[in-house]
Amino acid sequence: MAKAPVLTPQAEDFPRWYQDLINKAELADNGPVRGTMVIRPYGYGLWERMQQEMDARIKDAGAQNAYFPLFIPQSYLTREAEHVEGFAPELAVVTHGGGKELEEPVVVRPTSETIINDYFSKWVQSYRDLPLLINQWANVVRWEMRPRVFLRTSEFLWQEGHTAHATYEDARDYAARIHKDVYADFMINVLGIDVVLGRKTPKERFAGAINTLTLEGMMGDGKALQMGTSHELGTNFAKAFNTQYLSKDGKQELVWQTSWGVSTRMVGGLIMSHGDDNGLRVPPRLAHVQVVVMAIKGDEAVAKVRELGDRLKALGIRVQVDDRVDTPFGRRAVDWELKGVPVRVEIGPRDLEAGTAMLARRIPGGKEPVSIDALGELLPKVLEEDQAQLLRESRERRESRTSEVTTLEEAAEAATAGGWARIPWATLGAEGEAKLAEQAVSVRCLVAEDGSVPEADDAPGTVAIVARSY
Amino acid sequence: MAKAPVLTPQAEDFPRWYQDLINKAELADNGPVRGTMVIRPYGYGLWERMQQEMDARIKDAGAQNAYFPLFIPQSYLTREAEHVEGFAPELAVVTHGGGKELEEPVVVRPTSETIINDYFSKWVQSYRDLPLLINQWANVVRWEMRPRVFLRTSEFLWQEGHTAHATYEDARDYAARIHKDVYADFMINVLGIDVVLGRKTPKERFAGAINTLTLEGMMGDGKALQMGTSHELGTNFAKAFNTQYLSKDGKQELVWQTSWGVSTRMVGGLIMSHGDDNGLRVPPRLAHVQVVVMAIKGDEAVAKVRELGDRLKALGIRVQVDDRVDTPFGRRAVDWELKGVPVRVEIGPRDLEAGTAMLARRIPGGKEPVSIDALGELLPKVLEEDQAQLLRESRERRESRTSEVTTLEEAAEAATAGGWARIPWATLGAEGEAKLAEQAVSVRCLVAEDGSVPEADDAPGTVAIVARSY
Numbered sequence: 001m002a003k004a005p006v007l008t009p010q011a012e013d014f015p016r017w018y019q020d021l022i023n024k025a026e027l028a029d030n031g032p033v034r035g036t037m038v039i040r041p042y043g044y045g046l047w048e049r050m051q052q053e054m055d056a057r058i059k060d061a062g063a064q065n066a067y068f069p070l071f072i073p074q075s076y077l078t079r080e081a082e083h084v085e086g087f088a089p090e091l092a093v094v095t096h097g098g099g100k101e102l103e104e105p106v107v108v109r110p111t112s113e114t115i116i117n118d119y120f121s122k123w124v125q126s127y128r129d130l131p132l133l134i135n136q137w138a139n140v141v142r143w144e145m146r147p148r149v150f151l152r153t154s155e156f157l158w159q160e161g162h163t164a165h166a167t168y169e170d171a172r173d174y175a176a177r178i179h180k181d182v183y184a185d186f187m188i189n190v191l192g193i194d195v196v197l198g199r200k201t202p203k204e205r206f207a208g209a210i211n212t213l214t215l216e217g218m219m220g221d222g223k224a225l226q227m228g229t230s231h232e233l234g235t236n237f238a239k240a241f242n243t244q245y246l247s248k249d250g251k252q253e254l255v256w257q258t259s260w261g262v263s264t265r266m267v268g269g270l271i272m273s274h275g276d277d278n279g280l281r282v283p284p285r286l287a288h289v290q291v292v293v294m295a296i297k298g299d300e301a302v303a304k305v306r307e308l309g310d311r312l313k314a315l316g317i318r319v320q321v322d323d324r325v326d327t328p329f330g331r332r333a334v335d336w337e338l339k340g341v342p343v344r345v346e347i348g349p350r351d352l353e354a355g356t357a358m359l360a361r362r363i364p365g366g367k368e369p370v371s372i373d374a375l376g377e378l379l380p381k382v383l384e385e386d387q388a389q390l391l392r393e394s395r396e397r398r399e400s401r402t403s404e405v406t407t408l409e410e411a412a413e414a415a416t417a418g419g420w421a422r423i424p425w426a427t428l429g430a431e432g433e434a435k436l437a438e439q440a441v442s443v444r445c446l447v448a449e450d451g452s453v454p455e456a457d458d459a460p461g462t463v464a465i466v467a468r469s470y
Numbered sequence: 471m472a473k474a475p476v477l478t479p480q481a482e483d484f485p486r487w488y489q490d491l492i493n494k495a496e497l498a499d500n501g502p503v504r505g506t507m508v509i510r511p512y513g514y515g516l517w518e519r520m521q522q523e524m525d526a527r528i529k530d531a532g533a534q535n536a537y538f539p540l541f542i543p544q545s546y547l548t549r550e551a552e553h554v555e556g557f558a559p560e561l562a563v564v565t566h567g568g569g570k571e572l573e574e575p576v577v578v579r580p581t582s583e584t585i586i587n588d589y590f591s592k593w594v595q596s597y598r599d600l601p602l603l604i605n606q607w608a609n610v611v612r613w614e615m616r617p618r619v620f621l622r623t624s625e626f627l628w629q630e631g632h633t634a635h636a637t638y639e640d641a642r643d644y645a646a647r648i649h650k651d652v653y654a655d656f657m658i659n660v661l662g663i664d665v666v667l668g669r670k671t672p673k674e675r676f677a678g679a680i681n682t683l684t685l686e687g688m689m690g691d692g693k694a695l696q697m698g699t700s701h702e703l704g705t706n707f708a709k710a711f712n713t714q715y716l717s718k719d720g721k722q723e724l725v726w727q728t729s730w731g732v733s734t735r736m737v738g739g740l741i742m743s744h745g746d747d748n749g750l751r752v753p754p755r756l757a758h759v760q761v762v763v764m765a766i767k768g769d770e771a772v773a774k775v776r777e778l779g780d781r782l783k784a785l786g787i788r789v790q791v792d793d794r795v796d797t798p799f800g801r802r803a804v805d806w807e808l809k810g811v812p813v814r815v816e817i818g819p820r821d822l823e824a825g826t827a828m829l830a831r832r833i834p835g836g837k838e839p840v841s842i843d844a845l846g847e848l849l850p851k852v853l854e855e856d857q858a859q860l861l862r863e864s865r866e867r868r869e870s871r872t873s874e875v876t877t878l879e880e881a882a883e884a885a886t887a888g889g890w891a892r893i894p895w896a897t898l899g900a901e902g903e904a905k906l907a908e909q910a911v912s913v914r915c916l917v918a919e920d921g922s923v924p925e926a927d928d929a930p931g932t933v934a935i936v937a938r939s940y
Binding site for chain 2: 036108115118138154
């Protein structure tokens with residue numbers, strides 16, 4: 001008798017599968033205020049690991065963490081014209097504080113370019129103060145009409161980097177460095193998602209930027225997810241906030257700026273990239289639980305998994321011990337499978353006699369008996385193999401579901417069929433982009449023929465990647 | 471000629487000294503919305519280290535991190551009568567979202583007992599789900615009429631733990647465990663502040679708690695600062711949110727709860743405990759910069775400090791290299807002194823010839839030449855000595871400025887003179903407490919004669935610690 005599926009199968013209803021997985025794997029719940037979410041411990045554990053890995057890379061890139069207030073005077077938002085136009089429809093506004101109506105309403109930060117520039121304009125005096133490289137980990141609020149957990153929520157968690165530089169070139173290079181050495185390195189080598197790096201078209205740029213670099217991942221249903229962005233802001237905010245420095249030549253000059261962010265949306269991307277009909281599959285380098293050591297039943301098995309757990313932890317493996325023998329083993333195994341823990345080591349009375357354990361691998365699937373004593377040596381290899389498999393699957397999916405096309409009609413067809421299309425940007429252009437938008441298809445990014453990021457929208461040979469997206 | 475002091479001397483004006491230090495050491499700025507603050511990189515580095523140390527201890531105590539929404543429906547707050555009474559005057563209220571007036575206004579969380587209980591009531595079904603041990607790192611908002619950076623701000627950063635237990639005893643023991651093994655251990659052994667552990671009087675309890683445990687530190691001016699609290703909530707929130715579990719006997723029972731928090735206020739406590747007229751002094755175990763290796767001038771010194779910095783980092787010492795030889799050495803030295811970096815290693819051309827460096831110690835003060843080659847061995851010892859000195863000073867201050875008194879008048883006098891008084895609680899009582907309040911003096915906590923935490927307000931031999939406070 002076939003098991004009833006725990007989740008709606010992906011092929012039947014991908015959005016429903018996504019929601020089922022988030023519920024059953026206990027990743028998150030909807031919050032009481034529409035569009036907000038409660039991130040449950042296992043889901044938050046994924047985000048904490050993302051934070052750790054990203055934070056180390058951000059610090060390696062020279063940026064320091066700081067914290068700016070949640071509340072921004074409404075008047076700040078209006079100083080940069082495009083910026084306010086982009087964010088005004090999404091703002092949450094505080095009108096009362098401490099029992100009184102406020103003289104000036106304050107907005108709950110949707111992003112912090114404005115408030116940060118207010119301080120940069122005080123902190124930056126001379127060229128010696130540049131570059132100024134700041135990052136913050138924070139919550140932000142953008143009122144969301146069509147919320148979906150992790151992907152579009154009225155409140156989400158993110159990091160936002162904000163930097164000021166003496167020259168256009170220095171700012172451009174830093175935005176590119178974050179794009180490549182921080183974001184792409186993390187997404188490819190830790191998340192195991194074979195993202196494409198490109199630049200956004202003028203239509204898709206961040207409100208107030210002169211250039212937006214993006215990382216786009218292909219999800220399990222062939223749609224695209226924008227996983228992160230790094231913006232060149234030019235001198236737009238510097239002009240609005242009068243952020244100037246005294247140059248070596250003794251002149252007052254505007255600073256050149258960047259901003260860049262990734263958010264809890266990446267958790268959604270992780271699920272939709274690697275999940276299957278049995279649940280999530282967490283890449284081992286990311287996993288906060290890489291290995292669960294399970295006692296099937298019996299006191300001896302319980303003692304053994306505790307001891308083995310300690311031994312494997314001492315080797316630097318992130319282990320959880322599951323000794324809840326009062327709960328049926330099958331239910332626990334299904335739960336760990338749903339949660340996507342890469343490896344289960346299962347030990348029962350018969351295994352103990354033989355000195356073996358069952359090694360169950362979530363990513364390639366399958367189970368085999370292995371010597372308990374050999375686990376310390378075996379597990380790191382297995383985890384690295386499984387990490388590589390997820391990235392390979394991600395790349396293969398993207399390659400097999402991306403079509404080279406030459407007309408707008410073909411591009412729209414490929415996208416609506418659940419894939420990506422590559423089309424010369426010179427053929428498509430802003431007009432073609434507008435027509436695709438009528439069919440809910442967008443230009444995800446522009447790339448050069450050799451896969452690099454074009455230096456301008458109109459660089460010869462630029463290719464547009466076209467898809468439906470989240 | 472004597473140097474002009476960089477800061478207002480403590481003895482002249484302690485509050486002004488505090489504000490001067492925060493500005494000059496670049497720890498924080500006031501935010502544009504009254505009562506909010508910008509935490510600058512060096513100040514945020516202190517908070518990050520607090521987070522790391524606390525987070526490890528919280529996880530050792532079995533709690534898992536999660537994240538609950540910033541926005542709470544206004545109606546939730548009103549469900550627990552004392553709770554809403556306590557927080558109503560401090561709420562920030564969002565009335566508009568996405569360009570429209572909201573049907574129900576939402577409050578920006580002042581604390582999360584209510585919203586968390588809404589989920590606990592869904593997640594907890596049976597005794598098997600208990601204890602449920604959750605923590606979150608988050609920002610909270612309490613509209614502040616008399617703001618002071620780090621100490622009382624309208625928005626602050628904190629961790630808040632929330633737990634549910636099957637029995638009164640289990641909840642009581644867990645609140646005590648957090649109080650002692652997490653908070654006291656961190657504050658005494660990392661912050662180097664000789665806090666007193668006690669219980670709050672009924673008047674000073676958290677709104678909605680049946681018991682509040684507190685940690686009180688004596689600041690440099692003899693006032694008290696509440697550094698953290700751990701609450702037994704009894705079944706108050708469980709009743710309000712119907713948080714029940716099915717017991718082993720098959721009965722529906724209310725859960726017993728705790729909540730506990732520490733915040734960026736600890737940064738203020740750190741400054742006021744250890745700072746002196748030259749600036750901050752950061753305890754080495756906390757410091758994100760334990761040692762700054764400074765080049766005085768010259769290319770060779772620059773090369774040497776870079777190499778030495780790498781070597782010391784490899785030994786696990788948290789080092790910053792200062793090779794900004796374009797900036798006058800004296801100005802840089804004063805800046806590191808202001809910032810309270812425990813040890814400076816200063817290297818110039820003459821030192822290089824001799825193979826020595828000047829070792830400047832911020833905590834005991836003084837400078838001496840040491841062999842560069844011996845630094846790897848010497849520094850860890852010096853750092854531990856200095857850590858111990860700060861704790862010793864903190865203890866000595868508290869002991870020398872605490873009086874044993876027997877009357878309310880003596881208690882008030884000791885407190886207004888800038889010290890603490892110990893008075894039998896049976897002598898003072900709630901009536902005496904109310905009288906002291908008229909002189910802005912409060913009962914900071916109740917302790918047993920042997921220094922332990924009394925099990926009840928009226929336990930025989932209970933002593934009240936009385937002081938002015940921040």
